[in-house]
Amino acid sequence: MSKTTRATQMLTKAKIAFTAVTYNYDPSADRIGLQAAEAIGEAPHRVLKTLLAQVDGKPVCMVVPSDREVSMKKLAAAFAGKSAQMMKPADAERVTGYHVGGISPFGQRKKVPTAIEEAALGETHVYINGGQRGLQVRLSPRDAQVVLDAVAASLVAD
Template sequence: MSKTTRATQMLSKAGVTFSVHAYDYDPNAERVGLQAAEALGEDPSRVLKTLMAEVDGKPVCCVVPSDREVSMKKLAAAFGGKSAAMMKPADAERLTGYHVGGISPFGQKKHVPTAIEEAALAEVQVYINGGQRGLQVRLAPRDAQATLKAIAAPLIA
């Protein structure tokens, strides 16, 4: 497994301090984020999942704790929209250039507006997908927010 991805390159170029953590990705896991947290021995609230959605038909990215569900109503509100829906996996892969299970908010092929769950910003360090299945980057959540120019909002149900 390569530890250099578009995600890690973006973070390095931005001067962000981060560490890379590989784990055994289970393609059959019911919930990939929770499996990552367990494999890393971390609390699921500190292992954030990257989800691709659409607000009023426009693509957005949201980053939330792996043990929580996104509220579509709150997601739409965060972007000033009326409705939100999860993006189809094939569309998410085409848009980001990453495979489902390895989608990172960093280094996506096309930049889309991003929101991060505001509660995650209270953590000292979080894990976010590093652009490959079985690869996480550990960094300060405020650094992630700044690098992504992400809005912080209540996103979880």
Template structure:
């Protein structure tokens, strides 16, 4: 597995400190984020999942703890929209340039607005997908937020 991806290159150019953590990705896992948390031995609330969604038809990137679900009303409100829905996997792959299970918020092909669940900012460090299945990036949540120019809002149910 290569530890150099568009995500890691993006962070290196932005001079963001991070560590890489690899694990055996299970393509049959019901919930990819929870499987990643178990595989790396991290609490699920520290392993953040990257989701692609649409608010009033506009693409957005949403980052929430792997053990929580996005509240669509809160998501729509975060981007001053009326409705939100999850993006179809094929559309998410085309937009980001990453495969489902390996979608990173960093280094996506097309830059879109990003929102991070507010509770994640209370952690000393978090894990985010590194741009390929089986690769997580460990970093300070504030660094991730700054690198993505993300808004920080309550997003979970």
């Protein structure tokens, strides 16, 4: 497996400190983020999943803890929209240029507005997909927010 992806190249170019962590990706896992957390031996709230949605018909990206569900109402509010819905997997792959299970918020084919769960910013480090299945990058959540130009918002359901 290559540890060089568009995601890691973006982080390197931006001079963001990160560590690439590989693990055995299980394509049959019900929840990919939770499987990644277990495989690397990290708490699920520190392993963030990257999801694509549409707010008022426009694509957006969100980065949230793998053990939480997104509130569509909160997501729409984070982008000053009225309604939100999850993007179909094929559409998410087309927008990002990554395959489901390997979608990273870093180095996407098309830059879309991004939000990060504000609770994650309190962690010393988080893991976020590195742009391919079985690859996570460990970095500061604040660094991730800066390089993604992401808004911090409460995105998860209560």
